[in-house]
Ligand SMILES: C[C@@]1(CC(=O)O)c2cc3[nH]c(cc4nc(cc5[nH]c(cc(n2)[C@H]1CCC(=O)O)[C@@](C)(CC(=O)O)[C@@H]5CCC(=O)O)C(CC(=O)O)=C4CCC(=O)O)c(CCC(=O)O)c3CC(=O)O
């Protein structure tokens with residue numbers, strides 16, 4: 001059984017081609033556009049939604065059946081036609097040209113599969129079953145959507161900002177690890193996020209300042225002046241929003 005390798009791919013500005021214009025193709029196209037790809041759809045017919053996207057200039061449409069050579073220059077390809085001969089021909093061309101390929105109804109012809117995802121700002125939780133049960137992936141995604149509420153977007157924004165500031169202000173990696181371990185495991189920053197952005201920001205940064213103060217206290221005792229960097233690095237600009 002193939003054990004798929006999970007990675008996060010940047011497809012911004014990349015040429016991605018979808019062969020087929022049905023319901024499944026539509027789902028894949030939407031997802032490609034959401035991630036900044038330049039999308040071409042090759043299909044004699046299109047769903048209403050795809051037609052509307054063509055009208056709005058969101059994608060290119062070649063109204064034709066697939067022919068060998070049509071995938072040239074593509075970075076990534078979806079084949080969603082329900083026609084095994086077409087899938088096989090596309091697969092041959094993609095393999096020859098080293099193009100990443102997914103055939104939506106033939107897992108054995110897929111270089112990659114698409115997971116169900118929960119997205120909360122920069123947090124992505126992906127669920128895949130190596131093709132065994134997409135429906136179960138979907139159900140687990142619905143459960144995780146409840147578990148990881150919208151406030152995770154704020155929590156991640158805060159942690160990202162604090163991490164940049166800590167990299168500027170706190171010298172030792174062990175101290176930075178302590179900071180985030182305490183904030184995440186003991187101070188339960190995830191739950192703090194439920195109280196709203198304002199409270200989250202105030203309390204988390206108070207915690208940060210107290211942590212730094214305590215490091216300075218240690219400096220005196222241990223005669224070690226290197227744990228806190230000079231303040232000249234300056235606080236992050238968005239820190240004072242609240
Ligand atoms: C291998 C893979 C290839 C790929 O597409 O990358 C694949 C293959 C196939 N799916 C089929 C059917 C269904 N797919 C869904 C839904 C999703 N399918 C997705 C991914 C994947 N589907 C990849 C593996 C993912 C994994 O490892 O788990 C999701 C997660 C992501 C997405 O597509 O965005 C998305 C849920 C998103 C969400 O809701 O969060 C539903 C449910 C529904 O429609 O609601 C059904 C009907 C019920 C069922 O069959 O389970 C069939 C036809 C079977 C047949 O003919 O009976 C095949 C072909 C086959 O298996 O042979």
Ligand SMILES: NC(=O)C1=CN([C@@H]2O[C@H](COP(=O)(O)OP(=O)(O)OC[C@H]3O[C@@H](n4cnc5c(N)ncnc54)[C@H](O)[C@@H]3O)[C@@H](O)[C@H]2O)C=CC1
Nearest residue numbers: 020021022023024025042043045065066080081082104105
């Ligand atoms: N991977 C997934 O998530 C899922 C996959 N499937 C499977 O995906 C396949 C496609 O499903 P639907 O989109 O519902 O089918 P559909 O019948 O709605 O669409 C097929 C599309 O392919 C086009 N087409 C046919 N021959 C072509 C060719 N030679 N070149 C270019 N385009 C061509 C048609 O004009 C049509 O637009 C089915 O086999 C289905 O079982 C179904 C559900 C989910």
